[in-house]
Amino acid sequence: MGKSSSAKKVARLAQKGKGKKVRFQGGTVFPAVIVVVLLVGLGLVAYARQSAPSGNEVPTVNDHWHVSYGFYGCDKYLPNLIGNKEDPVDPNYVKYGIHSHDDGVIHWHPSGLATGSRAKFGLFLTVYGIKLSDTKLEFPADQQTGMVYEEGETKCFKKDSELRAYVWNRYDKPEDRKMLITDFKNIRIDRDGMVVVIAFVPKGADAPALPESAVNLPELGAVDGAGATTSTVAGVTTTTAAGATTTTVAGASTTTVAGATTTTTGSVTTTSVVANSTTTTKG
Numbered sequence: 556m557g558k559s560s561s562a563k564k565v566a567r568l569a570q571k572g573k574g575k576k577v578r579f580q581g582g583t584v585f586p587a588v589i590v591v592v593l594l595v596g597l598g599l600v601a602y603a604r605q606s607a608p609s610g611n612e613v614p615t616v617n618d619h620w621h622v623s624y625g626f627y628g629c630d631k632y633l634p635n636l637i638g639n640k641e642d643p644v645d646p647n648y649v650k651y652g653i654h655s656h657d658d659g660v661i662h663w664h665p666s667g668l669a670t671g672s673r674a675k676f677g678l679f680l681t682v683y684g685i686k687l688s689d690t691k692l693e694f695p696a697d698q699q700t701g702m703v704y705e706e707g708e709t710k711c712f713k714k715d716s717e718l719r720a721y722v723w724n725r726y727d728k729p730e731d732r733k734m735l736i737t738d739f740k741n742i743r744i745d746r747d748g749m750v751v752v753i754a755f756v757p758k759g760a761d762a763p764a765l766p767e768s769a770v771n772l773p774e775l776g777a778v779d780g781a782g783a784t785t786s787t788v789a790g791v792t793t794t795t796a797a798g799a800t801t802t803t804v805a806g807a808s809t810t811t812v813a814g815a816t817t818t819t820t821g822s823v824t825t826t827s828v829v830a831n832s833t834t835t836t837k838g
Contacts, residue, residue: 659768
C-alpha cells in the first residue's frame, strides 16, 4: 500500500508540472553570467590559436639562418669575431653547427643541440670562447686581445657603465627593438634575420645603431646560403657556391661564387660575384 501511494503522488506532481518553465533561483542573472563566461572563454581560445607562434619560428636541423650580431664598447662597435671554426675544426662548432665568417653574422645551421628551445645566443658565445654574465663580458686571448668589460671596474669616459643587450626581431625594422639588462646568454634565436648586440655603455646612454652586418645581412647571408658543390671531370676541378651553374671544358680550373655570367676562351677563369651565375670556360 505504501509503494502504491507514493507512486500516485509522483504521478500527480508530474502532471502538475507539465507546461511549466523551470526557473533558476535568483532569476536569469546567473545563467546570463554563465553564457557570457563561455563566450569570453571561446573568444580567448580562438585568439590564442591565431596568436600562437607557428612551428617555423624555431630553427630545425634543416634550416640555415643568419643572425646579425655585434659587440659595442663605450661608443663604437668592436671588430667582428675572427675564425670560421671549420679549419681547424672546433669541437663546439661540430657539436652545435653554429659559427661566423669574420662577417658579423651568426650562421645558424644547427645540430639537434641548437634547435627548437635550445637555440640560444649563449651557444654562439661558447663556440668562440666568450664569457658573458649579467655584469661582465670577457673575450679570449684570440678575440679582441682578451679585452674585459666589467661593471664597477671598467668605465666609459670615466662614467659608471653597464652591460646591456639589444635585440631586434628583424634587421630591416630598426624600431622593433627591446633592451635587456640580464640573462643575456639565454636570448632565444627564434627567427631568421634577427639582430643581437651586447653593449657596454655609460649608464643612461642611448641605444647603439644597428651594426653594419645588419644593414648588409641579405647579401652576407647569400654568400654562404646554399653551400658548395664540387665536381671533377677529366682533370677538371670545379667549385660552385650558392646556386651557380658552371660548365668547364678541357682542363680549366674554375671557381664560381654565386652570381655573374662570364665567358672566357683560351684561359683559366675565376669568378667571384654574388648572385646566380653561369660560367663557361673553353680550353
